[in-house]
Amino acid sequence: xxxxxxxxxxxxxxxxxxxxxxxxxxxxxxxxxxxxxxxxxxxxxxxxxxxxxxxxxxxxxxxxxxxxxxxxxxxxxxxxxxxxxxxxxxxxxxxxxxxxxxxxxxxxxxxxxxxxxxxxxxxxxxxxxxxxxxxxxxxxxxxxxxxxxxxxxxxxxxxxxxxxxxxxxxxxxxxxxxxxxxxxxxxxxxxxxxxxxxxxxxxxxxxxxxxxxxxxxxxxxxxxxxxxxxxxxxxxxxxxxxxxxxxxxxxxxx
Ligand code: IPE
Ligand code: IPE
Ligand code: MG
Numbered sequence: 001x002x003x004x005x006x007x008x009x010x011x012x013x014x015x016x017x018x019x020x021x022x023x024x025x026x027x028x029x030x031x032x033x034x035x036x037x038x039x040x041x042x043x044x045x046x047x048x049x050x051x052x053x054x055x056x057x058x059x060x061x062x063x064x065x066x067x068x069x070x071x072x073x074x075x076x077x078x079x080x081x082x083x084x085x086x087x088x089x090x091x092x093x094x095x096x097x098x099x100x101x102x103x104x105x106x107x108x109x110x111x112x113x114x115x116x117x118x119x120x121x122x123x124x125x126x127x128x129x130x131x132x133x134x135x136x137x138x139x140x141x142x143x144x145x146x147x148x149x150x151x152x153x154x155x156x157x158x159x160x161x162x163x164x165x166x167x168x169x170x171x172x173x174x175x176x177x178x179x180x181x182x183x184x185x186x187x188x189x190x191x192x193x194x195x196x197x198x199x200x201x202x203x204x205x206x207x208x209x210x211x212x213x214x215x216x217x218x219x220x221x222x223x224x225x226x227x228x229x230x231x232x233x234x235x236x237x238x239x240x241x242x243x244x245x246x247x248x249x250x251x252x253x254x
Pocket of ligand 1: 024025026028069
């Protein structure tokens with residue numbers, strides 16, 4: 001607890017990342033290392049979700065995106081997929097009152113057509129029940145992949161061009177941004193991946209263009225507020241240059 005307080009005190013509250021995105025990885029290995037089934041790891045991963053959502057809300061972070069299930073994850077053994085879907089529905093059902101109490105608005109990005117109907121229904125309900133909240137925006141990436149999203153965006157742009165709603169020569173980076181599932185959200189400034197894997201795994205490829213990437217060996221079920229604080233402290237020590245030189249950036253900030 002003392003360590004946590006110590007870390008918290010090191011965070012500059014005036015320079016928080018507006019949007020943090022997390023690839024919550026390592027549940028399966030965490031469980032296997034304990035001689036348990038992979039689903040046991042997913043169950044414990046929910047504890048980390050609670051803790052990190054609370055931590056982000058307390059700090060006053062505007063947007064938190066959690067990568068919970070990729071379109072590629074549908075190819076896992078059926079038993080694991082079913083277990084994850086059941087866990088998802090159960091968790092959402094239990095958490096809605098907590099989200100409302102903490103003024104947290106739930107969003108979801110991903111291919112909802114792939115979800116079993118019971119999960120889809122539960123999710124829609126939760127979205128509605130939290131829609132009026134104005135605090136933290138909690139974005140669950142569920143059945144999400146960036147290539148799916150980009151293909152979808154291109155399809156819709158194509159349709160609008162064909163319908164005469166949009167002119168091809170007027171397409172800008174902002175136009176494309178408006179066709180993404182994340183059109184309402186700023187780009188993530190900090191992307192965290194747990195469990196010692198150093199890859200993006202089809203997550204927000206376009207939106208992460210200038211995000212600071214932070215990798216930790218900690219498995220997701222062990223990830224807690226203090227780990228989040230460490231990532232933010234690391235983020236705040238970086239010089240974000242956006243293509244400019246360090247000297248230019250220093251001149252701008254002094
Ligand atoms: C992340 O943990 C959760 C999901 C992808 C649903 P994993 O299940 O990928 O755990 P590892 O990477 O196999 O340890
Ligand atoms: C990425 O984790 C997806 C989620 C965390 C939901 P994976 O464990 O599926 O990624 P890979 O397959 O190791 O790249
Ligand atoms: Mg994994």
